[in-house]
Amino acid sequence: MEFRAPFGLTVCGIEELAGHCRGGASHVLSILDPHWPVPEAFGGFGEHAKLELRFDDVIEEVAGTVPPTGQHVAAVLGFGRRLTAEANGEAHLLVHCHAGVSRSTASMALILAQAMPRAPAEQVFGEVLRIRPQAWPNLRLVELGDAMLGRDGELVAAVAGLYRRQLAARPELAAGMQQAGRGREVAAGRTANGN
Secondary structure, eight states, X not given: OOOOOSSEEEEEEGGGGGGGTTSOOSEEEEEEOTTOOOOGGGGGOOSOEEEXXXXXXXXXXXXXXXXXXXXXXXXXXXXXXXXXXXXSSSOEEEEEESSSSSHHHHHHHHHHHHHOTTSOHHHHHHXXXXXXXXXXXXXXXXXXXXXXXXXXXXHHHHHHHHHHHHHHHOTTHHHHHHHTTOHHHHHHHHHSOOO
Protein backbone atom coordinates (compact mmCIF):
# COMPACT_ATOMS: atom_id res chain seq x y z
CA MET A 1 0.00 0.00 0.00
CA GLU A 2 1.37 3.41 -0.97
CA PHE A 3 2.02 5.80 1.89
CA ARG A 4 0.27 9.10 1.31
CA ALA A 5 0.48 11.80 3.98
CA PRO A 6 -2.50 14.16 4.28
CA PHE A 7 -0.18 17.18 3.84
CA GLY A 8 3.08 18.08 2.11
CA LEU A 9 6.32 17.39 3.99
CA THR A 10 9.75 19.00 4.17
CA VAL A 11 12.59 18.44 6.64
CA CYS A 12 15.68 20.61 6.67
CA GLY A 13 18.44 22.14 8.74
CA ILE A 14 18.97 25.81 9.56
CA GLU A 15 21.41 26.30 6.68
CA GLU A 16 18.75 25.10 4.22
CA LEU A 17 15.88 27.28 5.44
CA ALA A 18 16.49 30.11 2.97
CA GLY A 19 16.00 27.64 0.11
CA HIS A 20 12.49 26.88 1.35
CA CYS A 21 11.24 30.48 1.70
CA ARG A 22 9.06 30.17 -1.39
CA GLY A 23 8.20 26.52 -0.84
CA GLY A 24 4.71 27.30 0.35
CA ALA A 25 5.01 25.96 3.91
CA SER A 26 1.69 26.54 5.66
CA HIS A 27 2.95 25.13 8.98
CA VAL A 28 6.47 25.32 10.40
CA LEU A 29 7.81 23.40 13.39
CA SER A 30 11.06 25.11 14.40
CA ILE A 31 13.30 23.21 16.85
CA LEU A 32 16.28 25.15 18.14
CA ASP A 33 18.93 24.80 20.82
CA PRO A 34 17.89 26.69 23.96
CA HIS A 35 20.00 29.83 23.36
CA TRP A 36 20.11 29.89 19.55
CA PRO A 37 18.75 33.02 17.83
CA VAL A 38 15.69 32.78 15.60
CA PRO A 39 16.97 32.12 12.05
CA GLU A 40 16.87 35.23 9.86
CA ALA A 41 15.56 33.13 6.95
CA PHE A 42 12.08 33.18 8.49
CA GLY A 43 11.80 36.83 7.44
CA GLY A 44 11.46 35.57 3.86
CA PHE A 45 8.69 33.07 4.58
CA GLY A 46 5.10 33.85 3.72
CA GLU A 47 2.24 33.60 6.18
CA HIS A 48 2.33 30.34 8.13
CA ALA A 49 1.40 28.77 11.44
CA LYS A 50 4.52 28.25 13.52
CA LEU A 51 5.54 26.39 16.65
CA GLU A 52 9.00 27.10 18.05
CA LEU A 53 10.46 24.67 20.58
CA ARG A 54 13.85 24.86 22.30
CA PHE A 55 15.70 21.82 23.62
CA ASP A 56 18.99 20.06 23.02
CA ASP A 57 19.56 17.05 20.78
CA VAL A 58 20.26 14.58 23.59
CA ILE A 59 18.61 11.30 24.54
CA GLU A 60 19.70 11.15 28.19
CA GLU A 61 19.69 13.55 31.13
CA VAL A 62 23.03 15.35 30.71
CA ALA A 63 24.20 18.17 32.99
CA GLY A 64 24.06 21.52 31.23
CA THR A 65 21.54 20.42 28.59
CA VAL A 66 17.79 20.71 28.13
CA PRO A 67 16.60 17.25 27.03
CA PRO A 68 13.31 16.70 25.21
CA THR A 69 10.42 16.30 27.65
CA GLY A 70 6.84 15.12 27.59
CA GLN A 71 5.79 18.78 27.37
CA HIS A 72 7.79 19.23 24.18
CA VAL A 73 6.27 16.10 22.65
CA ALA A 74 2.76 17.13 23.72
CA ALA A 75 3.32 20.47 21.96
CA VAL A 76 4.52 18.71 18.79
CA LEU A 77 1.47 16.45 18.80
CA GLY A 78 -0.88 19.36 19.49
CA PHE A 79 0.61 21.23 16.53
CA GLY A 80 0.21 18.10 14.43
CA ARG A 81 -3.47 17.78 15.41
CA ARG A 82 -4.13 21.35 14.33
CA LEU A 83 -2.30 20.76 11.04
CA THR A 84 -4.27 17.58 10.35
CA ALA A 85 -7.56 19.33 11.13
CA GLU A 86 -6.64 22.17 8.75
CA ALA A 87 -5.21 19.95 5.98
CA ASN A 88 -7.04 20.85 2.80
CA GLY A 89 -4.79 19.54 0.07
CA GLU A 90 -2.74 22.74 0.24
CA ALA A 91 -1.23 22.27 3.71
CA HIS A 92 2.53 21.76 3.81
CA LEU A 93 4.55 21.04 6.95
CA LEU A 94 8.18 22.11 7.21
CA VAL A 95 10.10 20.81 10.22
CA HIS A 96 13.62 21.97 10.93
CA CYS A 97 16.23 21.60 13.62
CA HIS A 98 19.91 22.49 13.38
CA ALA A 99 20.96 19.79 10.91
CA GLY A 100 17.59 18.36 9.88
CA VAL A 101 18.64 14.89 11.01
CA SER A 102 17.52 14.05 14.55
CA ARG A 103 15.00 16.22 16.40
CA SER A 104 13.19 17.24 13.21
CA THR A 105 12.90 13.72 11.77
CA ALA A 106 11.67 12.30 15.08
CA SER A 107 9.07 15.07 15.36
CA MET A 108 7.89 14.57 11.79
CA ALA A 109 7.56 10.81 12.40
CA LEU A 110 5.38 11.47 15.47
CA ILE A 111 3.16 13.90 13.57
CA LEU A 112 2.75 11.36 10.75
CA ALA A 113 2.08 8.48 13.16
CA GLN A 114 -0.64 10.56 14.82
CA ALA A 115 -2.18 11.72 11.53
CA MET A 116 -2.18 8.17 10.14
CA PRO A 117 -2.80 5.89 13.13
CA ARG A 118 -3.44 2.82 10.94
CA ALA A 119 -0.15 3.16 9.07
CA PRO A 120 2.47 0.67 10.25
CA ALA A 121 5.36 2.33 12.05
CA GLU A 122 7.82 0.96 9.48
CA GLN A 123 5.94 2.88 6.76
CA VAL A 124 6.03 6.06 8.83
CA PHE A 125 9.81 5.88 9.27
CA GLY A 126 10.22 4.73 5.68
CA GLU A 127 8.53 7.94 4.55
CA VAL A 128 10.75 10.03 6.84
CA LEU A 129 13.81 8.30 5.38
CA ARG A 130 12.54 8.89 1.84
CA ILE A 131 12.14 12.60 2.55
CA ARG A 132 15.40 12.91 4.50
CA PRO A 133 17.86 10.13 3.58
CA GLN A 134 20.29 11.13 6.36
CA ALA A 135 17.58 10.82 9.05
CA TRP A 136 18.62 9.55 12.49
CA PRO A 137 15.56 10.34 14.66
CA ASN A 138 16.09 11.25 18.32
CA LEU A 139 15.20 8.13 20.31
CA ARG A 140 14.04 10.02 23.40
CA LEU A 141 11.44 11.92 21.36
CA VAL A 142 10.28 8.69 19.73
CA GLU A 143 10.00 6.91 23.09
CA LEU A 144 7.95 9.74 24.60
CA GLY A 145 5.75 10.01 21.52
CA ASP A 146 5.22 6.24 21.29
CA ALA A 147 3.88 6.26 24.85
CA MET A 148 1.64 9.30 24.27
CA LEU A 149 0.20 7.84 21.07
CA GLY A 150 -0.38 4.43 22.66
CA ARG A 151 1.69 2.61 20.02
CA ASP A 152 3.00 0.02 22.55
CA GLY A 153 6.61 0.19 21.44
CA GLU A 154 5.86 -0.09 17.70
CA LEU A 155 7.44 3.28 16.90
CA VAL A 156 10.49 2.49 19.04
CA ALA A 157 10.99 -0.85 17.26
CA ALA A 158 10.60 0.80 13.85
CA VAL A 159 13.13 3.54 14.58
CA ALA A 160 15.58 0.84 15.67
CA GLY A 161 15.10 -0.67 12.22
CA LEU A 162 15.92 2.71 10.68
CA TYR A 163 19.12 2.90 12.77
CA ARG A 164 19.99 -0.61 11.55
CA ARG A 165 19.63 0.47 7.92
CA GLN A 166 21.68 3.63 8.48
CA LEU A 167 24.47 1.72 10.25
CA ALA A 168 24.55 -0.87 7.48
CA ALA A 169 24.94 1.88 4.88
CA ARG A 170 27.34 4.02 6.92
CA PRO A 171 29.09 1.96 9.64
CA GLU A 172 31.22 4.98 10.59
CA LEU A 173 28.12 6.57 12.16
CA ALA A 174 28.37 4.25 15.17
CA ALA A 175 31.50 5.79 16.69
CA GLY A 176 30.27 9.36 16.28
CA MET A 177 26.87 8.59 17.75
CA GLN A 178 28.39 6.78 20.73
CA GLN A 179 30.80 9.65 21.33
CA ALA A 180 27.83 12.05 21.28
CA GLY A 181 26.05 10.09 24.03
CA ARG A 182 23.74 8.28 21.61
CA GLY A 183 24.95 4.75 22.36
CA ARG A 184 21.44 3.49 23.14
CA GLU A 185 20.43 4.28 19.56
CA VAL A 186 23.43 2.42 18.14
CA ALA A 187 22.72 -0.57 20.37
CA ALA A 188 19.07 -0.54 19.29
CA GLY A 189 20.11 -0.53 15.65
CA ARG A 190 22.52 -3.39 16.13
CA THR A 191 19.90 -5.58 17.81
CA ALA A 192 16.95 -4.63 15.56
CA ASN A 193 15.22 -7.28 13.49
CA GLY A 194 16.18 -7.20 9.84
CA ASN A 195 12.61 -6.72 8.58
